Amino acid sequence: MPSLNSSDIIDVLVVGGGNAGFSAAISAAESGAKRVVVIDKCPKDWAGGNSYFTAGAFRTAYTGARDLIPIVNNVDSETAKIIDMEPYTPQDFRKDMDRMTSGRTDPALSQALIDESNATVKWLAKHGVRFQLSFNRQAYKVDGRYKFWGGMSLKTEDGGKGLIQDHQAAARKLGVRVYYSTPAKRLVTNNYGAVTGVVVTYEGVETLLRVSSVILAAGGFEANPRMRSQFLGPGWDLAHVRGTPFNTGDALEFAIRDVNAKQAGNWSGCHSTCWDANSPTDSGDRVISNEFTKSGYPLGIMINTEGHRFVDEGIDMRNYTYAKFGRAIREQPDGIAFQVWDQHAIPWLRSEEYRDEVVRKVWGSTLKELAQKLATDHNLADPYTFVQTIQDYNNAVYANRKEKGNQKWDPSVKDGLSTQSSARRLPLAKSNWALPIDQGPFMAVKVCCGITFTFGGLAVNPDTTAVISSAGHEVEGLYCVGEMLGGLFYGNYPGGSGLTSGAVFGRRAGRAAALALSPAKL
Structure with a gap:
């Protein structure tokens, strides 16, 4: 040239x-x-x-x-x-x-x-x-x-x-x-x-x-x-x-x-999303690239280091929430959170983001075991509240399912399966795709805020x-x-x-x- x-x-x-x-x-x-x-x-x-x-x-x-x-x-x-x-x-x-x-x-x-x-x-x-x-x-x-x-x-x-x-x-x-x-x-x-x-x-x-x-x-x-x-x-x-x-x-x-x-x-x-907390800090990886994205949160829940949920994971289709949820994670203690699923949802996670080669997974046969591992090695400050949050979430999901009857869970539409019902309502709803987290083994992934563009x-x-x-x-x-x-x-x-x-x-x-x-x- x-x-x-x-x-x-x-x-x-x-x-x-x-x-x-x-x-x-x-x-x-x-x-x-x-x-x-x-x-x-x-x-x-x-x-x-x-x-x-x-x-x-x-x-x-x-x-x-x-x-x-x-x-x-x-x-x-x-x-x-x-x-x-x-x-x-x-x-x-x-x-x-x-x-x-x-x-x-x-x-x-x-x-x-x-x-x-x-x-x-x-x-x-x-x-x-x-x-x-x-x-x-x-x-x-x-x-x-x-x-x-x-x-x-x-x-x-x-x-x-x-x-x-x-x-x-x-x-x-x-x-x-x-x-x-x-x-x-x-x-x-x-x-x-x-x-x-x-x-x-x-x-x-x-x-x-x-x-x-x-x-x-x-x-x-x-x-x-x-x-x-x-x-x-x-x-x-x-x-x-x-x-x-x-x-x-x-x-x-x-x-x-x-x-x-x-x-x-x-x-x-800015556009900022849920990003692998174990990724490089100052630049992307030319090989792994977008696979550090962790966008499976609508299928589960996100919990901060103090054991609390902080966003409605099902408020909208992922395409309309992923660019702002990074900011929500950034605002949490230590700027990190945990995405959590059980065997209902794990098979639906996209392999390019959650396969073993690109993400560090934390497993527990029980919720208590999962919380203890997160506390020991991954900065979870309050494992008791972590478990209690999931149990409260599950109880709200059960109540909604009882009221909804046989309504089908469908991740391709806003299915209306939530944590809210006449019998029980969470202060922070999960508005769609609310599956119970009760079938072990359970899996968590640690995420942070990944900034994409301003x-x-x-x-x-x-x-x-x-x-x-x-x-x-x-x-x-x-x-x-x-x-x-x-x-x-x-x-x-x-x-x-x-x-x-x-x-x-x-x-x-x-x-x-x-x-x-x-x-x-x-």
Whole structure:
């Protein structure tokens, strides 16, 4: 690959090589930009940003299985006959966005995400992204049929690893050049405030790259303990980093400093989930990756070190709770909790998250034995309360079952089997999927808070993703996508909408940057 030459003018320079960055680069190249370059501060063996560490889930509106099957590679004709997949309409997506963000989501940004979600995944498929139906994560086989749930039926083959491989291949075909170990340091503007260059460190030397436009796609500040403590609050410096250690907020800070970019979104909010407490603290693992996720809590209960439950594990489908329950764990004593199941639920746990090779399991033939082991080796402070909490929970489940009669337990829908009945009610309900924990041997897994990405970012024009300055005007030649785009998510988010957002707005940004080029530059 040719060296970066400071004398050349780059048509579109993308800062950041994750899903959003590659979507922007591919879009710019197909829209006519001839000199498209992606730079990333990480070394090549850390390529892909946070996208690499995802499960590859894309949330999109769809009319049913027939809408998605043409772009997936894991459904044969016989399997197609036993799939139950309700339509996930734009109206459903809208309700979920509003509900998850308590109505705070920017309406124009979220509407663009919703309206273009379907077309964008099909655009990615056209460029070689290998999609699959997410049988392992988003469907349960009930009565011989695959029942999909939660509006997140699509994933990429081999998760985030496969997604980045496919993006890299598509970029190569379009002539996009990619440079690793090349961090951006500052933006350069002309007398009119338009961005005309970016200072980078290339091969150990500070170099000015002349540009027609820049698309910032460098991620949030989730890997920066100082910024986490500053914006998310005390204790957040101790959260485990789920993904890349290179998302330290540099581009957010230099955009605010150099062009007075307007800040937008939920700067005290983030996506954080139930994460293996024995995982690395400061970065994800490139091999184990998303398998450190521990999302089986709807099938059991979660108990803190003082022996108390602290969330309603069944309040909603997992897709709508996993991104906020990490915060709930972070707020517990010692920042840890225990997920607990018995033999009713253990067979339903997903193997990629709970198989012996990726998680340390604690077993007890009785609840008392389990509690004692957790107290001896895993920081459970009050084993007596732990056991009493489960017994109280069981009694509430029995009362509900007696009142409900023969109502069927079904993890693919909100089944209404809870801890609440006219005879007994827990102060903190489990609203659905409440199975008794009374059939040993019993199993527990220790979890902590794993931070995925931060919600605070920059204000943009929703149509083009052009960055808005604090003075209220667009910064000419500067766009922003991915985690750096502020205003979509507040407090929580609908699962799978992060990757979709990166692709939708990356596509918009690349097209806008290419169209902004004068004919002489094309």
